[in-house]
Amino acid sequence: MQPSSDDLLTMAQYSQNAILVHEKDSLRILWANDQACRIFQYSVPELRSLKAHHMSSQDERYRREDGVAWLHSAALYGSSRRQWKYLAADGTEFLTDSTATLVPFQAGEALMVEIRVIEEDEQRPDSPEWVSTSLERIMSHTASGVLVLDTDNRVERASPYAAGLFGYAASEIIGEELGNLGTTDLGVSEEQLRETIVQPERQINFRLKVDGENRTFRWLSCNLENVRIEGTTYRVLTVRDIQDRVEAEQREKAQREQLQYLSRYNAMGDMAMVLAHDLGQPLAASLNFLSGLKTRLNTPTPNFTQLNYGIEMVEKQLRRASEIVASAKRYVRRIESTAAEFSLPATIAESLYFVRLRAEEEGVVVNADLGTEELMMEGESVLIGQVIINLCMNAIDEIKRPDTLVKELDIKLTEFGGLASLSITDQGRGMDAVPAEQLAAGAFSSKKDGSGIGLIISEHIAQRHGGTILFTPNKPRGTIATLSLPLKSVQNAQAENTGPVM
The missing domain is CATH 3.30.565.10 (Histidine kinase-like ATPase, C-terminal domain)
Structure with missing residues (x-):
């Protein structure tokens, strides 16, 4: 029996794997089997209207660029396989083993993505670096303290933890003005902080640099908002210790600067090698031709044809050297x-x-x-x-x-x-x-x-x-x-x- 096209479509519907068919160039979804509709919790028309970021995890390891590069690899080389974390309609994320394959249809080429959901017992634990980074993020957002401010941004009440972040006991911080507790960043002024009392729904996020003993300091993340309880509006300041986060940002900035330095240092090294190595050949050849010209000029009857040829060869080698120097100059000019x-x-x-x-x-x-x-x-x-x-x-x-x-x-x-x-x-x-x-x-x-x-x-x-x-x-x-x-x-x-x- 020769299966018909309808039979092949039925086979795809019976597959235990989810199947998505993407248009090769635009990557929009053209078709999905029943299993794909079940795991994504969308109908085929709904899937067609979605962008891929609506269907992918918000995890930074599943960036748009990585997904497009994966599908592009399949378009170039016929097939590409990787793990990808998707997002269902109800917000559930699920990790998959997915293979993208370039399929020739009568109307043109398309990308078929076969998706197998990886069960929890199959998943490998994240790398120690990823786990450590994730735990640091969780810990930096867990502990927080609360201050209640009056209309002049003076502390009316404070949780013990919040007071401790500023180096005070809960009773000692009462009456202190926010501007005296630390220095704001991101261009936030005292006037902007006071504006939130005028508009009940306003809130503002900023950072405070709090000075400590022996010229030390601590960075705090602050959220100032108006909370209305039983007809009364309270100015509530939530503070978190983000010193570790700021230090990590500073380390990342230093790494970026180091990367730029290393990249430019390598570029300068490349140019030095070009000038030292590639200029040697045309300069040595020029020297040989000049030596030959000098010998021929000292003969009783110089051969002018040979002399002209030697001069042309010297010019050719010097032009090559000039081209190398000019290219190196253009490249180095862009280094900074x-x-x-x-x-x-x-x-x-x-x-x-x-x-x-x-x-x-x-x-x-x-x-x-x-x-x-x-x-x-x-x-x-x-x-x-x-x-x-x-x-x-x-x-x-x-x-x-x-x-x-x-x-x-x-x-x-x-x-x-x-x-x-x-x-x-x-x-x-x-x-x-x-x-x-x-x-x-x-x-x-x-x-x-x-x-x-x-x-x-x-x-x-x-x-x-x-x-x-x-x-x-x-x-x-x-x-x-x-x-x-x-x-x-x-x-x-x-x-x-x-x-x-x-």
Whole structure:
């Protein structure tokens, strides 16, 4: 018996897995089987009208960029699998093992996502770092104290815990003015704090820096609002100790600054290596030609044809040296640049200039397809250039190995779902022995005594720009590194909507 198309549809309805069919380019949902409707608690028409962030967990590990990169990987390579946490209509979150597959239909290609819900007994515990971070967040929001203020922002009543946060006993803090208890931040003035008594529903959030003994201080998170009880309005100030959170923010800021320093330091190092190494060849060749010219000029009957040829070769080598210096100057001029709008294809092309210098030296052919679209994004182009150079140099290190038969580096830029994706493909040894999600975290380095620090910096730069780096096997041999970055239109949408918008 040959099953009909209706029979195949019936088989999909009987599947124990939920099935969603997405349009390849827009990612909107085209169809869902009954099991998908059950676990998401939506009908098919309702699912079609939803955006993906309505169906995904609010957990920061399931960002829009990661979801689009996952589906894009399936669109490029045929299939992609990962764990994803979804959100049902009633707010219930559930973890799944999901596989996206590119399916050719008569009307065009679509992405079929097969979803298997992972039961609690199957779930692996979170990493110690994630658990520690989550516990710190919970603890920072648990303990809180309450002060009741009068219309002049003087303390009328106080809980013992709240008074203790300011270094007082509950009875000693009565009558103290809020402005004397600490220094507000975020530009909040005394007048703004008093405004909340005029509008009963108003509330204001701010931070207080409270001085302690021996020049120490503590940061408090404050929420001032009006609470109306039996006809009386009370000005209630809720305070929480957020010293740990502020210190973490300061550490993160210091890490960001260190990242910028390391990235720019590496860029300067790259340029120094270019000038030291790549200038050596044309300068040495020029010196050889000049030495030959000098010898021929000292002959009784100089051959002017040979002299002209030598002069032309000197000019050619000096022009090459000049091009290298000019490119290095343009690159270094952008090293101290701040975030700005830039053309991603142009940045890639500039980075590939230095990649090709290294590739030519190692006998590697670089095949680049950057398309014709002007893909604009916002950020620091020099840092993105560093990521591209680093990924390409890693690939060249694999290609130049004696056991790598195909000495070619393939680079392709595509646009998909508001993301620009640059795939860097080699046919080296591959990385099947290491989980893909651990590569950029520094778990793998193909170089002897390598630390993987270049990949760590590259991943941080990509994340700062709202992007991802994904490593996948290149069948039958090699590795594909895919850098995905949101375009300017998507970045603007993210700025307007702080929630996940996968």
